[in-house]
Amino acid sequence: MTDIPLTTWAALAEIIGAGSIVTGLVVGLFQIHQFRIQQRDSAAINLAQTFYSPDLARALRLLQNVPDGISLAELRERGEDYEQAAITVCTSFETMGLLAHEGIAPMRLVMDLAGGIVSTMSRKLARWQEDLREEQSQPSWGEWFEWLGDQAQASKHNDPPAHVRFKTTRRV
Structure with a gap:
């Protein structure tokens, strides 16, 4: 563990951080998409109930x-x-x-x-x-x-x- 320089650890941390941000954005976009589908379906049900x-x-x-x-x-x-x-x-x-x-x-x-x-x-x-x-x-x-x-x-x-x-x- 002592053979790896600190700069390498810092670079890995940046990569992991960037990956976490990208993953969060992808999950967030997916959730927004799912919410819109749910909203559309809910509106359809409410309209039908009219x-x-x-x-x-x-x-x-x-x-x-x-x-x-x-x-x-x-x-x-x-x-x-x-x-x-x-x-x-x-x-x-x-x-x-x-x-x-x-x-x-x-x-x-x-x-x-x-x-x-x-x-x-x-x-x-x-x-x-x-x-x-x-x-x-x-x-x-x-x-x-x-x-x-x-x-x-x-x-x-x-x-x-x-x-x-x-x-x-x-x-x-």
Whole structure:
């Protein structure tokens, strides 16, 4: 042990230290990658759970038969249940829109999960939303729902539906 000069020991210590730093960086990057996957999966589960809401299901059932571009006055004429349904749909998809815009939930996942429903509901409720914004003097009411609806409309014209797109795909 006394045959090895101190400079050699110092060089070895530097190599080991540099190796430790590089290893720490690699492990850290891997952990960040795993965290992002976990975050994406968690967002997907939370988005999917939105559709298990009896309130949302009831709202979609009520609104599926209203005409596209229904006004605030026309919706109110149908009764309080219809207005509540519109608010439920708007606020549910408002959250999805913001999560997609911020990259927390991948847009592809949101479109595959809810694109058709969002496209339909945003078309039906567009006028209602404009009227409500004016009545409430709140131009940002439902902004992320509207944004998501625009994305869904564009996606609808670019991509065939999943049952067509993946007709021959089998996953086990």
